[in-house]
Amino acid sequence: MKLYKIAAICALTLLSSTSIFAQAKKPATSPATGTLSASIARGKLVYSKICVTCHMADGLGAGAMNPPLAKTVYVLGAKPKLAAIVLNGFNESIEIDGNTFSNVMPSQDFLKDQEIADVLTYVRHSFGNKASAVTVAEVKKARAAKK
């Protein structure tokens, strides 16, 4: 009896998740989102090569050293500011959810504008984040304004 109930719940959960997949698939056919998903896919490669060592695969950072990238104003907020962090590095003591982080983030200015746009787009669409894509033009502008 109880087993049956669990099975039913599982079936429902699976059913609803399949419908989410189905929904997610649809817009991928439109050209604009196609570009977005390609940028996210490229960004994921950059992330897993450069960023993952400190921010971790789940984007939740490491202890009191490396800050999380999930749902923070630094990631979801103004894009020029975010691009500037990647280009200039970050050495300010910041607070996220009451925690502070000690490690220095080095400048990643050796990355190409496209790579930075992609990785930031990936980060803004991952770890529970949902924010607009970052374009190459926006990164170019941030690089021009680089200190």
Place this chain on the structure above:
Amino acid sequence: MKSKKLLTLLLPIVAVAGFIVFNALKIDPPKHKNAADNAGLTLPAGFKASLIISSVPGGVREMAPTPNGDLYLKVMNTANRAGVILRKGIILLHVDGDKATIKTSFGKFMGSGVYLKNGYLYASNDTDVYRFKLNSNYEPVDPDHPEKLVVGLIARNGEHQPKAILVDDNNNLYVNIGAFSNSCQVEDRKLHSMGKPGCPVLDSAAGIWMFKADKVGQHYKDGIRYATGLRNVVGMDWNKQDNQLFVMQHGRDGLYSMFPEYYDAKQSAELPAECLYALKKGDNAGWPYIYYDQIQHKKILAPEYGGDGKKSVDDKYIDPVAAYPGHMAPDGLLFYTGSQFPEKYKNGAFIAFHGSWNRAPEPQAGFFVVFQPFKNGKPDGKWEVFANGFAGTQAQTESGRADRRPCGLAMGPDGSLYVSDDTANKGGVYKITYQK
């Protein structure tokens, strides 16, 4: 029609769901049958563990047992960012079997170090060392007015800022001052940034300093740099057989992320070794110029200073007496001098590995207490995992999302082993005992 379509859609789902439920209901035998009884830890046969205090907000770093069986704890975080003090920095626990009660708490400062010697309790925050006179019950005589022994030590960038402390039999106070840098690069942690020539960090950090344990108001100039070239030390203990200070160094990070032409991600997860050093006055362990490679068994020139992962160095730098896989963060070191545990543990070393983060994208490691056998004051034979399971599941270990993390180690007068948990939202103390 509609119901038939729904059925064809549902059938595979029900089948999958049934399979999942079936598997979930299978009862896997636990790897060690006493895990549940041992506060979630797995231990060698005959050992038992209990969480004698399961919640200490701010996290417990080092501990200092009293001769009458009580236990001092140093609480790491005592204030919020605005500087509002939330709690006291030192707790005195009364331990009764597998239960503990808080006798008193005092000390308005955060920090990591605590040590009991000759009727005094020594404690550190990130810049200073204090001491409290104790009465015959080992309670502080004047908990609100400690003597300030050492002031103004460097804690720059908040990197490696906790000050580990120890007092020897000759009233010398040893203080670790961690490097405020990973590998002394011109630009900290940046791809291909080279090392600063004549690394200036070494003048005021990256070593063990020696002060007087009974003199108030000492600054850098009143102490001596006892040993240098140690990036960061948290676990330290005095080895009575060798009459010598032993320390565990936290090795440098990021070989792959900074020098990918010489290292791949797998090598960078294992290298460099976390090293156990036996120190003499004047020793130099070589940070940032070299690191120890436990696979090649060599001191290797750091890539920041012209190394390529292969060039070895064999001159003025000391060798470790034992080496362990990289990034596991040794935060506790204790020579076991008690008689409760079986003979093989006598005078051997327990090491608490806090657990890694710098192994990504490889799985994280550590989060356990290791036993290193010793013979005649020297490591003898391979280390073994003694207590595991602090993190929770294997998946939690590999992702680094640990429930709890072992940090400090201490031995009670009856030979019981204490292991602290310094996770700020939980915090606690484990007691490990042996029953014949």
